[in-house]
Amino acid sequence: MLKIENIDVYYGAIHALKGISAEVNEGEIVTLIGANGAGKSTILRTISGLLKPKAGQINFEGKSIAGVVAQDIVKLGISQVPEGRRVFANMSVLENLELGAYIRNDKKGIQEDMENVFVKFPRLAERRSQLAGTLSGGEQQMLAMGRALMSRPRLLLLDEPSMGLAPLLVKEIFSIIKEINASGTTVLLVEQNAHMALSIAHRAYVLETGRITLSGDAKELAASEEIRKAYLGG
Amino acid sequence: MGKNKKELLSLVACIALYAVVQSLIMLDVIGPFWELNLILICINVILAVSLNLINGFTGQFSIGHAGFMAVGAYLGAVLTVKLQLPFIVAILGGAAAAGFLGFVIGLPTLRLDGDYLAIATLGLGEIIRITILNIPYVGGASGFMGIPRYSNFTWVFFATVFTVFFIRNFINSTHGRACISIRENQIAAEAMGIDTTKYKVMAFTIGAAFAGIAGTLFSHYFYIAHPASFTFMKSFDILTIVVLGGLGSISGSITAAILLTFVSAALASYPEWRMIIYSLMLIVLMLYRPQGLFGNKEISLKIFGRLMGGNKRGNTQGN
Numbered sequence: 306m307l308k309i310e311n312i313d314v315y316y317g318a319i320h321a322l323k324g325i326s327a328e329v330n331e332g333e334i335v336t337l338i339g340a341n342g343a344g345k346s347t348i349l350r351t352i353s354g355l356l357k358p359k360a361g362q363i364n365f366e367g368k369s370i371a372g373v374v375a376q377d378i379v380k381l382g383i384s385q386v387p388e389g390r391r392v393f394a395n396m397s398v399l400e401n402l403e404l405g406a407y408i409r410n411d412k413k414g415i416q417e418d419m420e421n422v423f424v425k426f427p428r429l430a431e432r433r434s435q436l437a438g439t440l441s442g443g444e445q446q447m448l449a450m451g452r453a454l455m456s457r458p459r460l461l462l463l464d465e466p467s468m469g470l471a472p473l474l475v476k477e478i479f480s481i482i483k484e485i486n487a488s489g490t491t492v493l494l495v496e497q498n499a500h501m502a503l504s505i506a507h508r509a510y511v512l513e514t515g516r517i518t519l520s521g522d523a524k525e526l527a528a529s530e531e532i533r534k535a536y537l538g539g
Numbered sequence: 540m541g542k543n544k545k546e547l548l549s550l551v552a553c554i555a556l557y558a559v560v561q562s563l564i565m566l567d568v569i570g571p572f573w574e575l576n577l578i579l580i581c582i583n584v585i586l587a588v589s590l591n592l593i594n595g596f597t598g599q600f601s602i603g604h605a606g607f608m609a610v611g612a613y614l615g616a617v618l619t620v621k622l623q624l625p626f627i628v629a630i631l632g633g634a635a636a637a638g639f640l641g642f643v644i645g646l647p648t649l650r651l652d653g654d655y656l657a658i659a660t661l662g663l664g665e666i667i668r669i670t671i672l673n674i675p676y677v678g679g680a681s682g683f684m685g686i687p688r689y690s691n692f693t694w695v696f697f698a699t700v701f702t703v704f705f706i707r708n709f710i711n712s713t714h715g716r717a718c719i720s721i722r723e724n725q726i727a728a729e730a731m732g733i734d735t736t737k738y739k740v741m742a743f744t745i746g747a748a749f750a751g752i753a754g755t756l757f758s759h760y761f762y763i764a765h766p767a768s769f770t771f772m773k774s775f776d777i778l779t780i781v782v783l784g785g786l787g788s789i790s791g792s793i794t795a796a797i798l799l800t801f802v803s804a805a806l807a808s809y810p811e812w813r814m815i816i817y818s819l820m821l822i823v824l825m826l827y828r829p830q831g832l833f834g835n836k837e838i839s840l841k842i843f844g845r846l847m848g849g850n851k852r853g854n855t856q857g858n
Contacts (some may be wrong), residue, residue: 321635353730355726355730364835367562374734375729375732375734376729376733376734377729378732379613379730379731379732380732384730385730386730387726387730388725390840391724391726391730392724392726392727393724393725393727394723394724395719395723395835396719396720400716403716404716404717404720404728404733407713407716407717407720407731407732408731436820449727452731453730458733516591535619
Protein backbone atom coordinates (compact mmCIF):
# COMPACT_ATOMS: atom_id res chain seq x y z
CA MET A 306 0.00 0.00 0.00
CA LEU A 307 2.72 2.43 1.07
CA LYS A 308 6.28 1.96 -0.09
CA ILE A 309 9.16 4.19 0.95
CA GLU A 310 12.40 3.76 -0.97
CA ASN A 311 15.72 5.27 0.02
CA ILE A 312 14.46 8.66 1.17
CA ASP A 313 16.81 11.35 2.41
CA VAL A 314 15.37 14.24 4.39
CA TYR A 315 17.21 17.29 5.67
CA TYR A 316 16.36 20.02 8.16
CA GLY A 317 18.59 22.70 6.68
CA ALA A 318 22.08 21.23 6.97
CA ILE A 319 21.01 18.44 9.31
CA HIS A 320 20.69 15.08 7.64
CA ALA A 321 17.65 13.69 9.50
CA LEU A 322 16.77 10.59 7.44
CA LYS A 323 19.52 8.65 5.70
CA GLY A 324 18.29 6.31 3.02
CA ILE A 325 15.17 5.02 4.77
CA SER A 326 13.20 2.24 3.10
CA ALA A 327 10.03 0.79 4.57
CA GLU A 328 6.76 -0.74 3.53
CA VAL A 329 3.22 -0.84 4.88
CA ASN A 330 0.83 -3.45 3.49
CA GLU A 331 -2.93 -3.10 3.38
CA GLY A 332 -4.63 -4.05 6.64
CA GLU A 333 -1.49 -3.98 8.77
CA ILE A 334 -0.46 -2.09 11.85
CA VAL A 335 3.17 -1.18 11.35
CA THR A 336 5.11 0.61 14.05
CA LEU A 337 8.25 2.72 13.97
CA ILE A 338 10.08 2.70 17.28
CA GLY A 339 13.26 4.37 18.40
CA ALA A 340 14.73 6.89 20.80
CA ASN A 341 14.21 10.65 20.73
CA GLY A 342 15.68 12.24 17.64
CA ALA A 343 15.88 8.98 15.69
CA GLY A 344 13.68 10.41 12.94
CA LYS A 345 10.34 8.70 13.61
CA SER A 346 8.18 11.81 13.37
CA THR A 347 10.24 13.04 10.43
CA ILE A 348 9.19 9.96 8.47
CA LEU A 349 5.50 10.65 9.19
CA ARG A 350 5.85 14.32 8.31
CA THR A 351 7.51 13.36 5.04
CA ILE A 352 4.72 10.93 4.14
CA SER A 353 1.99 13.45 4.93
CA GLY A 354 3.65 16.11 2.79
CA LEU A 355 4.72 18.50 5.55
CA LEU A 356 8.36 17.83 4.57
CA LYS A 357 9.87 17.10 1.17
CA PRO A 358 12.47 14.35 0.72
CA LYS A 359 15.65 15.42 -1.02
CA ALA A 360 16.06 12.02 -2.66
CA GLY A 361 14.13 8.76 -2.86
CA GLN A 362 10.63 7.63 -3.65
CA ILE A 363 7.37 7.37 -1.72
CA ASN A 364 4.60 5.39 -3.39
CA PHE A 365 1.03 5.16 -2.14
CA GLU A 366 -1.20 2.66 -3.93
CA GLY A 367 1.16 2.77 -6.90
CA LYS A 368 1.27 6.59 -7.16
CA SER A 369 4.36 8.60 -6.32
CA ILE A 370 3.58 11.07 -3.52
CA ALA A 371 7.03 12.43 -2.68
CA GLY A 372 6.80 16.23 -2.72
CA VAL A 373 3.01 16.32 -3.15
CA VAL A 374 1.56 19.09 -0.94
CA ALA A 375 -0.17 18.15 2.31
CA GLN A 376 -3.74 18.96 1.32
CA ASP A 377 -3.57 16.71 -1.74
CA ILE A 378 -2.17 13.84 0.29
CA VAL A 379 -5.19 13.98 2.59
CA LYS A 380 -7.39 13.70 -0.50
CA LEU A 381 -5.52 10.56 -1.57
CA GLY A 382 -6.59 8.87 1.67
CA ILE A 383 -3.76 9.41 4.14
CA SER A 384 -4.62 11.14 7.38
CA GLN A 385 -2.27 12.12 10.17
CA VAL A 386 -2.81 12.52 13.89
CA PRO A 387 -0.04 15.00 14.68
CA GLU A 388 2.23 14.68 17.68
CA GLY A 389 0.93 16.42 20.78
CA ARG A 390 -2.69 16.11 19.55
CA ARG A 391 -3.05 19.68 18.29
CA VAL A 392 -6.80 19.94 18.56
CA PHE A 393 -8.41 23.28 17.66
CA ALA A 394 -8.62 24.45 21.26
CA ASN A 395 -11.23 27.21 20.88
CA MET A 396 -13.60 25.11 18.81
CA SER A 397 -16.12 22.61 20.09
CA VAL A 398 -15.65 18.86 19.75
CA LEU A 399 -18.27 18.87 17.00
CA GLU A 400 -16.53 21.64 15.06
CA ASN A 401 -13.21 19.82 15.35
CA LEU A 402 -14.77 16.73 13.81
CA GLU A 403 -16.44 18.77 11.08
CA LEU A 404 -13.06 20.21 10.14
CA GLY A 405 -11.71 16.68 9.97
CA ALA A 406 -14.19 16.10 7.15
CA TYR A 407 -13.08 19.32 5.48
CA ILE A 408 -12.15 17.64 2.18
CA ARG A 409 -15.50 15.85 1.89
CA ASN A 410 -18.83 17.08 0.57
CA ASP A 411 -21.22 14.21 1.27
CA LYS A 412 -23.28 15.50 4.17
CA LYS A 413 -24.91 12.17 4.82
CA GLY A 414 -21.65 10.26 4.90
CA ILE A 415 -20.10 12.84 7.20
CA GLN A 416 -23.03 12.50 9.59
CA GLU A 417 -22.65 8.72 9.56
CA ASP A 418 -18.93 8.87 10.23
CA MET A 419 -19.49 11.34 13.02
CA GLU A 420 -21.88 8.90 14.67
CA ASN A 421 -19.25 6.18 14.22
CA VAL A 422 -16.66 8.34 15.94
CA PHE A 423 -19.07 8.87 18.84
CA VAL A 424 -19.63 5.10 19.07
CA LYS A 425 -15.88 4.51 19.17
CA PHE A 426 -15.28 7.33 21.63
CA PRO A 427 -18.36 7.60 23.83
CA ARG A 428 -16.62 10.20 25.96
CA LEU A 429 -16.53 12.58 23.02
CA ALA A 430 -20.26 12.13 22.53
CA GLU A 431 -20.89 13.39 26.06
CA ARG A 432 -18.77 16.44 25.39
CA ARG A 433 -19.74 17.22 21.82
CA SER A 434 -20.44 20.90 22.41
CA GLN A 435 -17.58 21.46 24.87
CA LEU A 436 -14.51 23.44 23.75
CA ALA A 437 -11.70 21.07 22.77
CA GLY A 438 -9.17 23.00 24.86
CA THR A 439 -11.04 22.09 28.05
CA LEU A 440 -10.81 18.34 27.44
CA SER A 441 -8.32 16.20 29.34
CA GLY A 442 -5.18 14.99 27.57
CA GLY A 443 -6.67 11.57 26.88
CA GLU A 444 -9.89 13.02 25.54
CA GLN A 445 -7.92 15.36 23.31
CA GLN A 446 -6.01 12.40 21.93
CA MET A 447 -9.31 10.65 21.21
CA LEU A 448 -10.60 13.78 19.52
CA ALA A 449 -7.46 14.08 17.40
CA MET A 450 -7.92 10.45 16.30
CA GLY A 451 -11.62 10.90 15.67
CA ARG A 452 -10.92 14.01 13.66
CA ALA A 453 -8.36 12.18 11.52
CA LEU A 454 -10.88 9.39 10.88
CA MET A 455 -13.44 11.91 9.60
CA SER A 456 -11.60 12.19 6.29
CA ARG A 457 -12.20 8.42 5.82
CA PRO A 458 -8.51 7.58 5.44
CA ARG A 459 -7.29 4.26 4.10
CA LEU A 460 -3.98 4.85 5.85
CA LEU A 461 -3.87 6.45 9.29
CA LEU A 462 -0.60 7.92 10.56
CA LEU A 463 -0.39 8.13 14.34
CA ASP A 464 2.38 10.17 15.94
CA GLU A 465 3.02 9.24 19.58
CA PRO A 466 -0.57 8.68 20.70
CA SER A 467 0.61 7.68 24.19
CA MET A 468 2.48 10.92 24.86
CA GLY A 469 1.76 12.31 28.31
CA LEU A 470 -1.06 9.91 29.10
CA ALA A 471 -1.63 7.76 32.20
CA PRO A 472 -0.95 4.01 31.70
CA LEU A 473 -4.64 3.11 31.86
CA LEU A 474 -5.52 5.63 29.18
CA VAL A 475 -2.63 4.43 27.04
CA LYS A 476 -4.14 0.95 27.17
CA GLU A 477 -7.53 2.31 26.14
CA ILE A 478 -6.06 4.29 23.26
CA PHE A 479 -4.15 1.27 21.99
CA SER A 480 -7.18 -0.97 22.10
CA ILE A 481 -9.03 1.64 20.04
CA ILE A 482 -6.16 1.67 17.54
CA LYS A 483 -6.61 -2.09 17.22
CA GLU A 484 -10.34 -1.62 16.65
CA ILE A 485 -9.76 1.03 14.00
CA ASN A 486 -7.40 -1.36 12.25
CA ALA A 487 -9.88 -4.24 12.54
CA SER A 488 -12.53 -2.15 10.81
CA GLY A 489 -10.31 -1.85 7.75
CA THR A 490 -7.95 1.11 8.19
CA THR A 491 -4.25 0.48 7.76
CA VAL A 492 -2.19 2.07 10.54
CA LEU A 493 1.36 3.39 10.68
CA LEU A 494 2.20 4.04 14.30
CA VAL A 495 5.15 5.98 15.68
CA GLU A 496 5.82 5.33 19.36
CA GLN A 497 8.24 5.87 22.20
CA ASN A 498 6.40 3.26 24.21
CA ALA A 499 7.96 0.35 22.35
CA HIS A 500 6.39 -2.26 24.56
CA MET A 501 2.81 -1.19 23.87
CA ALA A 502 3.50 -0.54 20.21
CA LEU A 503 5.02 -3.98 19.63
CA SER A 504 2.14 -5.64 21.44
CA ILE A 505 -0.47 -4.47 18.92
CA ALA A 506 1.61 -4.17 15.71
CA HIS A 507 2.05 -6.78 13.03
CA ARG A 508 5.44 -5.56 11.94
CA ALA A 509 7.97 -3.05 13.24
CA TYR A 510 10.95 -0.99 12.19
CA VAL A 511 13.58 0.18 14.66
CA LEU A 512 15.14 3.55 13.97
CA GLU A 513 18.45 4.90 15.20
CA THR A 514 19.79 8.33 14.23
CA GLY A 515 18.08 8.43 10.86
CA ARG A 516 18.70 4.81 9.85
CA ILE A 517 16.63 1.65 10.12
CA THR A 518 18.69 -0.77 12.17
CA LEU A 519 16.21 -3.61 12.62
CA SER A 520 12.93 -4.66 11.13
CA GLY A 521 10.62 -7.62 11.17
CA ASP A 522 7.72 -9.31 12.88
CA ALA A 523 6.60 -7.36 15.93
CA LYS A 524 6.33 -10.42 18.18
CA GLU A 525 9.81 -11.60 17.25
CA LEU A 526 11.29 -8.14 17.79
CA ALA A 527 9.62 -7.87 21.17
CA ALA A 528 11.28 -11.15 22.13
CA SER A 529 14.73 -10.35 20.76
CA GLU A 530 17.53 -9.71 23.21
CA GLU A 531 18.74 -6.56 21.48
CA ILE A 532 15.37 -4.82 21.62
CA ARG A 533 14.73 -5.86 25.20
CA LYS A 534 17.98 -4.29 26.27
CA ALA A 535 17.65 -1.08 24.30
CA TYR A 536 13.98 -0.22 24.59
CA LEU A 537 12.12 -2.49 26.96
CA GLY A 538 14.29 -2.14 30.05
CA GLY A 539 16.30 -5.37 30.27
CA MET B 540 -36.40 29.36 8.54
CA GLY B 541 -35.27 30.53 11.97
CA LYS B 542 -32.00 31.75 10.55
CA ASN B 543 -33.66 33.72 7.76
CA LYS B 544 -36.00 35.29 10.25
CA LYS B 545 -33.04 36.42 12.33
CA GLU B 546 -31.27 37.87 9.30
CA LEU B 547 -34.42 39.74 8.36
CA LEU B 548 -34.77 41.03 11.91
CA SER B 549 -31.21 42.38 11.97
CA LEU B 550 -31.76 44.00 8.58
CA VAL B 551 -34.91 45.70 9.83
CA ALA B 552 -33.02 46.83 12.94
CA CYS B 553 -30.27 48.32 10.75
CA ILE B 554 -32.76 50.20 8.58
CA ALA B 555 -34.57 51.48 11.68
CA LEU B 556 -31.29 52.68 13.16
CA TYR B 557 -30.45 54.36 9.87
CA ALA B 558 -33.87 56.06 9.69
CA VAL B 559 -33.55 57.40 13.23
CA VAL B 560 -30.01 58.74 12.81
CA GLN B 561 -30.65 60.13 9.34
CA SER B 562 -33.76 62.03 10.47
CA LEU B 563 -31.84 63.39 13.46
CA ILE B 564 -29.18 64.64 11.04
CA MET B 565 -31.81 66.21 8.78
CA LEU B 566 -33.51 67.86 11.76
CA ASP B 567 -30.11 69.25 12.80
CA VAL B 568 -30.33 67.55 16.18
CA ILE B 569 -27.02 65.95 15.24
CA GLY B 570 -24.78 68.82 14.20
CA PRO B 571 -21.86 68.70 11.77
CA PHE B 572 -19.35 67.79 14.50
CA TRP B 573 -21.22 64.70 15.59
CA GLU B 574 -22.13 63.81 12.04
CA LEU B 575 -18.42 63.82 11.26
CA ASN B 576 -17.84 61.51 14.21
CA LEU B 577 -20.65 59.18 13.16
CA ILE B 578 -19.00 58.89 9.76
CA LEU B 579 -15.62 58.26 11.36
CA ILE B 580 -17.19 55.56 13.53
CA CYS B 581 -18.57 53.82 10.45
CA ILE B 582 -15.26 54.03 8.59
CA ASN B 583 -13.42 52.75 11.66
CA VAL B 584 -15.88 49.86 11.93
CA ILE B 585 -15.17 48.88 8.32
CA LEU B 586 -11.42 49.09 8.93
CA ALA B 587 -11.53 47.23 12.24
CA VAL B 588 -13.85 44.44 11.11
CA SER B 589 -11.79 43.85 7.96
CA LEU B 590 -8.52 43.83 9.93
CA ASN B 591 -10.14 41.49 12.44
CA LEU B 592 -10.72 38.99 9.64
CA ILE B 593 -6.95 38.91 9.05
CA ASN B 594 -5.63 39.33 12.60
CA GLY B 595 -8.40 37.95 14.76
CA PHE B 596 -9.99 35.15 12.75
CA THR B 597 -7.13 33.93 10.57
CA GLY B 598 -4.47 34.74 13.18
CA GLN B 599 -2.07 36.47 10.78
CA PHE B 600 -0.68 39.51 12.52
CA SER B 601 -0.81 42.31 9.94
CA ILE B 602 -0.14 45.96 10.77
CA GLY B 603 -0.19 47.59 7.35
CA HIS B 604 -3.91 48.23 7.03
CA ALA B 605 -3.50 52.00 6.50
CA GLY B 606 -1.59 51.24 3.30
CA PHE B 607 -4.58 49.47 1.76
CA MET B 608 -6.83 52.26 2.95
CA ALA B 609 -4.54 54.72 1.16
CA VAL B 610 -4.79 52.75 -2.08
CA GLY B 611 -8.60 52.93 -1.90
CA ALA B 612 -8.55 56.62 -0.99
CA TYR B 613 -6.30 57.61 -3.89
CA LEU B 614 -7.63 55.30 -6.55
CA GLY B 615 -11.20 56.28 -5.73
CA ALA B 616 -10.22 59.96 -6.03
CA VAL B 617 -8.51 59.37 -9.38
CA LEU B 618 -11.67 57.68 -10.67
CA THR B 619 -14.04 60.46 -9.60
CA VAL B 620 -11.82 63.52 -10.15
CA LYS B 621 -9.62 62.62 -13.12
CA LEU B 622 -11.95 60.23 -14.92
CA GLN B 623 -15.29 61.75 -13.82
CA LEU B 624 -16.75 58.35 -13.00
CA PRO B 625 -19.68 57.86 -10.61
CA PHE B 626 -19.01 57.34 -6.88
CA ILE B 627 -20.10 53.71 -6.82
CA VAL B 628 -17.49 52.90 -9.49
CA ALA B 629 -14.89 54.65 -7.35
CA ILE B 630 -15.83 52.58 -4.32
CA LEU B 631 -15.70 49.32 -6.27
CA GLY B 632 -12.50 50.40 -7.99
CA GLY B 633 -10.88 51.29 -4.67
CA ALA B 634 -11.89 47.92 -3.26
CA ALA B 635 -10.61 46.04 -6.31
CA ALA B 636 -7.27 47.86 -6.35
CA ALA B 637 -6.65 47.39 -2.63
CA GLY B 638 -7.78 43.77 -2.82
CA PHE B 639 -5.53 43.07 -5.78
CA LEU B 640 -2.58 44.64 -4.00
CA GLY B 641 -3.41 42.58 -0.90
CA PHE B 642 -3.40 39.45 -3.05
CA VAL B 643 -0.08 40.24 -4.72
CA ILE B 644 1.57 41.23 -1.44
CA GLY B 645 -0.05 38.40 0.50
CA LEU B 646 1.29 35.60 -1.69
CA PRO B 647 4.93 36.03 -0.65
CA THR B 648 4.53 37.60 2.82
CA LEU B 649 1.95 35.21 4.27
CA ARG B 650 4.57 32.48 4.23
CA LEU B 651 6.08 34.39 7.14
CA ASP B 652 4.86 33.87 10.70
CA GLY B 653 4.29 36.00 13.76
CA ASP B 654 6.79 38.80 14.26
CA TYR B 655 8.19 38.51 10.76
CA LEU B 656 4.79 38.96 9.14
CA ALA B 657 4.09 41.96 11.38
CA ILE B 658 7.37 43.59 10.38
CA ALA B 659 6.83 42.85 6.68
CA THR B 660 3.29 44.30 6.66
CA LEU B 661 4.43 47.34 8.63
CA GLY B 662 7.09 47.94 5.99
CA LEU B 663 4.64 47.40 3.14
CA GLY B 664 2.21 49.95 4.54
CA GLU B 665 5.03 52.49 4.55
CA ILE B 666 6.17 51.52 1.05
CA ILE B 667 2.66 52.17 -0.27
CA ARG B 668 2.52 55.54 1.46
CA ILE B 669 5.94 56.66 0.29
CA THR B 670 5.25 55.50 -3.26
CA ILE B 671 2.09 57.64 -3.30
CA LEU B 672 4.06 60.53 -1.80
CA ASN B 673 6.30 60.46 -4.86
CA ILE B 674 3.65 60.39 -7.58
CA PRO B 675 3.01 63.97 -8.73
CA TYR B 676 -0.11 62.84 -10.66
CA VAL B 677 -1.94 62.36 -7.35
CA GLY B 678 -0.54 65.47 -5.68
CA GLY B 679 2.65 64.10 -4.11
CA ALA B 680 3.49 65.45 -0.68
CA SER B 681 0.79 68.11 -0.69
CA GLY B 682 -1.93 65.52 -1.13
CA PHE B 683 -4.71 64.95 -3.65
CA MET B 684 -6.96 68.00 -3.36
CA GLY B 685 -10.33 68.95 -4.72
CA ILE B 686 -12.07 65.64 -4.17
CA PRO B 687 -15.86 66.11 -4.22
CA ARG B 688 -17.74 65.24 -1.02
CA TYR B 689 -19.74 62.28 -2.26
CA SER B 690 -19.65 60.40 1.05
CA ASN B 691 -22.52 61.05 3.38
CA PHE B 692 -24.07 59.17 6.24
CA THR B 693 -26.20 57.05 3.89
CA TRP B 694 -23.27 55.74 1.84
CA VAL B 695 -21.04 55.18 4.81
CA PHE B 696 -23.70 53.50 6.91
CA PHE B 697 -24.75 51.03 4.26
CA ALA B 698 -21.14 50.28 3.34
CA THR B 699 -20.58 49.44 7.00
CA VAL B 700 -23.64 47.21 7.18
CA PHE B 701 -22.53 45.44 4.01
CA THR B 702 -19.01 44.92 5.42
CA VAL B 703 -20.26 43.46 8.67
CA PHE B 704 -22.76 41.16 6.94
CA PHE B 705 -20.22 40.03 4.36
CA ILE B 706 -17.45 39.27 6.82
CA ARG B 707 -19.78 37.63 9.31
CA ASN B 708 -21.18 35.33 6.65
CA PHE B 709 -17.69 34.58 5.37
CA ILE B 710 -16.61 33.54 8.85
CA ASN B 711 -19.61 31.28 9.27
CA SER B 712 -18.93 29.57 5.94
CA THR B 713 -16.64 26.61 5.25
CA HIS B 714 -13.97 29.06 4.15
CA GLY B 715 -14.27 30.94 7.42
CA ARG B 716 -13.96 27.72 9.40
CA ALA B 717 -10.80 26.94 7.49
CA CYS B 718 -9.41 30.39 8.36
CA ILE B 719 -10.20 29.95 12.05
CA SER B 720 -8.60 26.51 12.07
CA ILE B 721 -5.38 28.10 10.77
CA ARG B 722 -5.44 30.48 13.73
CA GLU B 723 -6.11 27.63 16.14
CA ASN B 724 -3.40 25.35 14.85
CA GLN B 725 -1.76 25.61 11.50
CA ILE B 726 -0.15 22.17 11.53
CA ALA B 727 -3.40 20.46 12.42
CA ALA B 728 -5.21 22.48 9.75
CA GLU B 729 -2.70 21.29 7.17
CA ALA B 730 -3.09 17.73 8.38
CA MET B 731 -6.85 18.05 7.78
CA GLY B 732 -6.20 18.88 4.14
CA ILE B 733 -6.74 22.64 4.36
CA ASP B 734 -4.69 24.66 1.88
CA THR B 735 -3.42 27.10 4.50
CA THR B 736 -1.66 29.49 2.10
CA LYS B 737 -4.81 29.81 -0.02
CA TYR B 738 -6.98 30.76 2.95
CA LYS B 739 -4.45 33.14 4.44
CA VAL B 740 -4.21 34.93 1.10
CA MET B 741 -8.01 34.88 0.74
CA ALA B 742 -8.54 36.49 4.16
CA PHE B 743 -5.81 39.02 3.47
CA THR B 744 -7.30 39.95 0.09
CA ILE B 745 -10.83 40.38 1.46
CA GLY B 746 -9.54 42.41 4.41
CA ALA B 747 -7.51 44.66 2.10
CA ALA B 748 -10.47 45.17 -0.26
CA PHE B 749 -12.69 46.41 2.56
CA ALA B 750 -9.89 48.71 3.76
CA GLY B 751 -9.93 50.08 0.20
CA ILE B 752 -13.67 50.79 0.50
CA ALA B 753 -13.06 52.59 3.79
CA GLY B 754 -10.31 54.63 2.12
CA THR B 755 -12.54 55.74 -0.77
CA LEU B 756 -15.30 56.77 1.62
CA PHE B 757 -12.73 58.60 3.74
CA SER B 758 -11.18 60.69 0.96
CA HIS B 759 -14.61 61.56 -0.44
CA TYR B 760 -15.70 62.98 2.88
CA PHE B 761 -12.67 65.12 3.73
CA TYR B 762 -12.16 66.60 0.21
CA ILE B 763 -8.53 65.50 0.33
CA ALA B 764 -6.34 62.41 0.36
CA HIS B 765 -3.07 63.16 2.10
CA PRO B 766 -0.15 60.76 2.64
CA ALA B 767 0.08 61.90 6.27
CA SER B 768 -3.36 60.38 6.96
CA PHE B 769 -2.06 56.90 6.19
CA THR B 770 1.07 56.53 8.30
CA PHE B 771 1.72 53.51 10.47
CA MET B 772 0.05 55.44 13.31
CA LYS B 773 -3.22 54.98 11.43
CA SER B 774 -2.52 51.24 11.18
CA PHE B 775 -1.95 51.18 14.93
CA ASP B 776 -5.21 53.04 15.51
CA ILE B 777 -7.06 50.29 13.67
CA LEU B 778 -5.08 47.58 15.44
CA THR B 779 -5.90 49.19 18.79
CA ILE B 780 -9.61 48.97 17.99
CA VAL B 781 -9.33 45.32 17.02
CA VAL B 782 -7.31 44.32 20.08
CA LEU B 783 -9.46 46.39 22.43
CA GLY B 784 -12.66 44.84 21.11
CA GLY B 785 -11.24 41.35 21.10
CA LEU B 786 -9.39 39.43 18.40
CA GLY B 787 -12.00 37.30 16.71
CA SER B 788 -15.10 39.24 17.73
CA ILE B 789 -16.99 41.35 15.20
CA SER B 790 -19.26 42.88 17.83
CA GLY B 791 -16.13 43.66 19.83
CA SER B 792 -14.61 45.55 16.89
CA ILE B 793 -17.81 47.54 16.40
CA THR B 794 -18.07 48.45 20.07
CA ALA B 795 -14.40 49.39 20.32
CA ALA B 796 -14.61 51.49 17.14
CA ILE B 797 -17.50 53.47 18.63
CA LEU B 798 -15.76 53.81 21.99
CA LEU B 799 -12.39 54.89 20.64
CA THR B 800 -13.86 57.32 18.12
CA PHE B 801 -15.75 59.00 20.94
CA VAL B 802 -12.62 59.06 23.09
CA SER B 803 -10.63 60.78 20.37
CA ALA B 804 -13.54 63.17 19.65
CA ALA B 805 -13.67 64.10 23.31
CA LEU B 806 -9.91 64.68 23.27
CA ALA B 807 -10.04 66.69 20.04
CA SER B 808 -8.63 69.77 21.73
CA TYR B 809 -5.77 67.83 23.33
CA PRO B 810 -4.42 65.77 20.44
CA GLU B 811 -1.14 65.06 22.21
CA TRP B 812 -3.07 63.28 24.98
CA ARG B 813 -4.83 60.93 22.65
CA MET B 814 -1.96 58.48 22.24
CA ILE B 815 -1.24 58.53 25.98
CA ILE B 816 -4.85 57.67 26.76
CA TYR B 817 -4.80 54.97 24.08
CA SER B 818 -1.70 53.37 25.52
CA LEU B 819 -3.03 53.57 29.07
CA MET B 820 -6.26 51.93 27.94
CA LEU B 821 -4.33 49.15 26.26
CA ILE B 822 -2.08 48.59 29.30
CA VAL B 823 -5.07 48.41 31.63
CA LEU B 824 -6.83 46.11 29.20
CA MET B 825 -3.86 43.77 28.90
CA LEU B 826 -3.59 43.59 32.68
CA TYR B 827 -7.23 42.95 33.45
CA ARG B 828 -8.74 41.59 30.26
CA PRO B 829 -6.04 40.34 27.89
CA GLN B 830 -8.56 38.74 25.55
CA GLY B 831 -10.13 42.16 24.77
CA LEU B 832 -13.54 43.48 25.76
CA PHE B 833 -15.43 40.65 24.09
CA GLY B 834 -12.76 37.95 23.79
CA ASN B 835 -13.85 35.99 20.77
CA LYS B 836 -17.53 36.06 21.72
CA GLU B 837 -20.26 37.82 19.77
CA ILE B 838 -23.29 39.72 20.92
CA SER B 839 -26.22 37.84 19.51
CA LEU B 840 -29.96 37.99 19.72
CA LYS B 841 -29.72 35.09 22.15
CA ILE B 842 -28.19 37.34 24.79
CA PHE B 843 -30.88 39.95 24.28
CA GLY B 844 -33.44 37.20 24.61
CA ARG B 845 -31.87 36.11 27.86
CA LEU B 846 -31.75 39.68 29.15
CA MET B 847 -35.41 40.14 28.43
CA GLY B 848 -36.00 36.76 30.06
CA GLY B 849 -39.36 35.09 30.37
CA ASN B 850 -41.15 33.66 27.37
CA LYS B 851 -38.61 35.18 24.94
CA ARG B 852 -36.04 32.70 26.15
CA GLY B 853 -37.79 29.63 24.83
CA ASN B 854 -38.07 31.14 21.37
CA THR B 855 -34.48 32.20 20.95
CA GLN B 856 -32.93 29.03 22.30
CA GLY B 857 -34.93 26.99 19.87
CA ASN B 858 -32.81 28.35 17.03
